[in-house]
Amino acid sequence: MEAATAAMVWFRKGLRVHDNPALDAARRGAGRLYPVFVLDPRYLRPDPAAASPGSARAGVARVRFLLESLADLDARLRRLGSRLLLLRARDDDVADAVCAALKDWNIGKLCFESDTEPYALARDKKVTDFTMAMGIEVVTPVGHTLFDPADIINKNGGRPPLTYQSFIAIAGEPPEAILEEYSELPPVGDTGEYELLPVPTVEELGYGDISQEEISPFRGGETEALRRMKASLQDKEWVAKFEKPKGDPSAFLKPATTVLSPYLKDVYRSVRNYTKPPVSLTGQLLWRDFFYTVSFGIPNFDQMKGNKICKQIPWSENEELFVAWRDGRTGFPWIDAIMIQLRKWGWMHHLARHSVACFLTRGDLFIHWEKGRDVFERLLIDSDWAINNGNWLWLSCSSFFYQYHRIYSPITFGKKYDPNGNYIRHFIPVLKDMPREYIYEPWTAPLSIQKKSKCIIGKDYPKPVVDHDTASKECRKRMGEAYASNRLDSNSFKGKPSNLSRRKWSHGDHDASNSSIAKLLKTS
DNA sequence: TGGCTCGTTGTGAGA
DNA sequence: GTCTCACAACGAGCC
Structure with missing residues (x-):
């Protein structure tokens, strides 16, 4: 079965290679692997009428952060003998682009990280309706949160817990991170007539005239995220004493928090217990899961x-x-x-x-x-x-x-x-x-x-x-x-x-x- | 059902 | 600088 050996991993939020359950599921048993991200023009197209530089849906700092994350993801995939296949949404429809590629590349298995946002649920349903009709296997592991929001809601009798403490009591221990390292990924298969885009820069997208603006000192991408996390966690005393409410909100040259939140889409599961929730570092991660669970329920x-x-x-x-x-x-x-x-x-x-x-x-x-x-x-x-x-x-x-x-x-x-x-x-x-x-x-x-x-x-x-x-x-x-x-x-x-x-x-x-x-x- | 506890991060005055 | 208190009083979860 030639088709069954071709797998696609569709990147959306988790723009990382390490501890990525969707990527892990896709690479296993695959003869060829297609790592895909779809650029959505609605997030990237400059909108001169917007209240500040950026597109209608994203400010330029957010656009830049996404592009840097994509460039880093591509570089890290290349180090594993693969690459990122960057596609453009067709008529602003991301799901259509994924479905077309699945068909054209004769993909047998599709893997992507589960996403509970209403927008994502609708988009992903469109894709899974298609894969069902086509007989394509689909794997959608939980990777963006520590827990599966649906699990927590089930455990709580069908309703989401509405306080942080009751959430903690129900959630219990988070699952282990994927610690397995690998040095190569299956090769990318033939992409036929497809136009594969290089990761654009903000200037190439038409934001050139804002180069004089002060830009965010935070660079996007898994590499930067891991570096930042390692640097933060190396200071054991800092970690042990971390108390969120005591941070200094006016500290901007050396921020008082970890500034890991923008990178959490890329990294987080390796942070293990140190101090107690809700103010500790792990407590911060559980807050994320708390809001995800309530928002889903x-x-x-x-x-x-x-x-x-x-x-x-x-x-x-x-x-x-x-x-x-x-x-x-x-x-x-x-x-x-x-x-x-x-x-x-x-x-x-x-x-x-x-x-x-x-x-x-x-x-x-x-x-x-x-x-x-x-x-x-x-x-x-x-x-x-x-x-x-x-x-x-x-x-x-x-x-x-x-x-x-x-x-x-x-x-x-x-x-x-x-x-x-x-x-x-x-x-x-x-x-x-x-x-x-x-x-x-x-x-x-x-x-x-x-x-x-x-x-x-x-x-x-x-x-x-x-x-x-x-x-x-x-x-x-x-x-x-x-x-x-x-x-x-x-x-x-x-x-x-x-x-x-x-x-x-x-x-x-x-x-x-x-x-x-x-x-x-x-x-x- | 009703009472009780407790809750990530307020302010300003006063000791 | 650090602590305590009044301010006026909420609701989810639990027993």
Whole structure:
């Protein structure tokens, strides 16, 4: 059976060679191996109308990170006597390109890493429908997460655990990593008429004019990921003492976390136990799995409406405030510096993410978490659907976390770590000469100081878009009201008198949507 | 069913 | 610098 010896490994998220169950399954028994990645123009095509340099779906830092990861994957495959076969999506449809290649190359076995995102599930179903019809064997091992989300949900009686602790209790020990090393892969088979693309650079994709921009110091790829992990783990004391909440969010020259998250698509299973979850390094990996599991088990996880674990909150619509936040023009230097770091580097510290997410939603602007989620998703080099949505639900107090009176201060939170404001001075050069006592609140500087610092507030740098004390108090009040409404609605769901909840819902235009949520809850 | 515990990472005041 | 407390009080999981 000639066909049965031709196998394809289809790379999507796990752009790595080591500890890759899909690659391992594909190489075993294969006479010829086709390692494939499909370029999706929707992620790569420059969009001049986008809010910042990049495509419609990915900022340029994220595009660059992907391309570097692909180049490294190709290089590592070549060292094993193989290579990466880079295909272009047909009419923007990745699944079609895979199906066509399977047929044209007479592939007998297809292996790819299981992916639980809704987009991926739909894409992969299209491919597996095809392989079923064609009689092609398919293997889809779990490789992106430590656990299989479906397994955890089954163990928990069909529902995902909704707290981290209950997740840990159910999950147990993660499976062992694949430790087997191999020095060669089966040769690549004949690819016929196919146009195999070299890995393009961002410049070749048409992003040439941004070469003057400050770029992310984080290079993509498994080689860099392994180097970074090795360097981090070599410092045993650092690992043993690692406590996530104690990291310094303003440390940008030498970040306080591992910065492994962007590479987790390439590497992670070799990290074994050191200290205790939830703040330890392994604890961080389990958080990933926690959000993956919930996101797989809860319909409409990535939106407020129709999401039964999400508080229904009447967020404000205010495009002007949203754009100021997105573009780093809120007038709060700490917030703006973080958003500028995000746009340029595609990465910022975990607690910096907390600060800006809280500010946008329940802390100051009362704008919908889905708006912020979209910005992060497009710009982050460690962009990840399940984790990004999970954290926005968390930070906006829509799910998982409900202490809405705990609000990060856009002034004092950063000051605690970086009283001189070095982080601000780096990312917002116009403030670089502002004296230390005004760097977090430049609008309070006397005009003479502003002139001396060559930064007039309201002209060279914006005035604050809100007064934090007033805005945060108002936000607390509105959160309290929204929670009360949600409580009343869930009481009526439990069969208690519903006339109260009717009355409570009657403010504004949220009556209809909240009623439909109530219906949805009733049917589930 | 209802009561209890506990939860990765808030702030500001005061000792 | 480090600690404790009030602030005002949530909900999932568990017994």
